[in-house]
Amino acid sequence: MDGSFLIGSHAVSGGETFQAFDPATNEALDTDFAVSTVEHVAQACALADDAFDSFRDLDPEARATFLDTVADEIEATDGLVERAMAESGLPEARLTGERGRTCGQLRLFAKLLRQGRWANVVVDNAMPDRKPLPRADLRQRRIAVGPVAVFGASNFPLAFSVAGGDTASAFAAGCPVVCKGHPAHPGTSVLVGRAIQAAVKKCGLHEGVFSLIQGPANELGAALVRDPRIKAVGFTGSRGGGLALVEIAQNRPEPIPVYAEMSSINPVLLFPAALAARGEAMGKAYVGSLTMGSGQFCTNPGVVVGLDSPDLDSFAQTAADALVEAQPQVMLTSGIHANYDKGVELLSGQSSVETLARGAEGTGCNRGRAALFTTTGKAFIDNPELAHEVFGAASIIVKCQSFEEVRQVLAGMEGQLTITLQLDDADQEEAAKLLPLMERKAGRILANGWPTGVEVSYAMVHGGPFPATSDPRTTSVGTAAIERFLRPVCYQDLPDALLPKPVKHGNPLGLPRTVDGEQE
Structure with missing residues (x-):
């Protein structure tokens, strides 16, 4: 087992270490894991910022291929389920299913990218002869918000962790990810992080598309949320943890959204x-x-x-x-x-x-x-x-x-x-x-069912009013999760040569569009 953490394409070791524990015995597992520092967080965020423009500008098919490749690499990772069992105490059948869910949601977002509706392209053609005033040519699409911080969850070491729904939806939107692995399962996090790292390399992407930082101290996550290059946060965990991150994010010179799933008793x-x-x-x-x-x-x-x-x-x-x-x-x-x-x-x-x-x-x-x-x-x-x-x-x-x-x-x-x-x-x-x-x-x-079990689909909502989540307008499961990491941009009267592909006059990407109020 490799005890390094990942800053872009590099594996970093040395310095302070920590260990994972088998919850069935409370005994330490065999690997010493390197602890990331605040300086490493800054390096990862700088790389993510460097990667942002090229990653968000990829054609949807290229990002879809990347998501498919991440899923392939996770499925090809030897010993992943066994390591997750040792670190979480969860049974093999549960974790095998969770690995399938993790890869399934990556591929679902790849499918969504190929369908094109996520871009929400809207065109209002120019009306130069309109009275009393002409209308400009207006074209709108949604773009990625920027690098995203993702926090691994304790109860889903695969599906809500390093390559879980927050990471998958951020990647689909075009956002690089800096992930803070959960300290209870660092080995699982490294194995999945290595799979993402391999997919980044295979697809020829900028190394800053993904980094994994590790360590047990809360200050590490706080430093990640404070970094000015991070533009949104995905979190699943306790109410106390989620609210602490919300407070940090709101007290930055530039406040950013924290999408935190926190507390629910599900009547x-x-x-x-x-x-x-x-x-x-x-x-x-x-x-x-x-x-x-x-x-x-x-x-x-x-x-x-x-x-x-x-x-x-x-x-x-x-x-x-x-x-x-x-x-x-x-x-x-x-x-x-x-x-x-x-x-x-x-x-x-x-x-x-x-x-x-x-x-x-x-x-x-x-x-x-x-x-x-x-x-x-x-x-x-x-x-x-x-x-x-x-x-x-x-x-x-x-x-x-x-x-x-x-x-x-x-x-x-x-x-x-x-x-x-x-x-x-x-x-x-x-x-x-x-x-x-x-x-x-x-x-x-x-x-006439029971709430345990959340389908990963187009219609699913895994969110709700506070304190279930910090933002009731969003979901962390299902294809609508991509909307957390996108924002609209309107282009007015730009020459076609300057327009991004999704809104060019000839629609070279073949994306679905709303043109003058009508679906095309």
């Missing part, structure tokens, strides 16, 4: 007819979603809300019975496990909260023991601490006395990534009354 609303028809099956499926991956998903169902009734009691008992059998799984890091235990202790210590069930006891390090609680709608409304995210397999069932109380529970919640409806036909009238409120609260509303 699930259980409607009466659905509970009566299939409450037992729903209880089992709920626990399956809750305990998947030790609950370490940003879309984990942290709160379930329903009308107090025998059917809800039956659902809760079925869920409790299933949860008792849930075997504890290794959590991502010792710190995440410690914070999970604190969150569970906080909930269990509330006088208005009843502990329904705990998962099986585990042996070994950092095993997250699942937890299920219940409370009343009034208590949930009166105590904001009950709505705080517990990152792990912990959830609370809220028993309400009326649909009005359900509405109050939902209205008091912060912004969410998801809201789930479990309903049958007879429930649709009451669900329709709540839908406008749900639209104000969440980025994705789903019916």
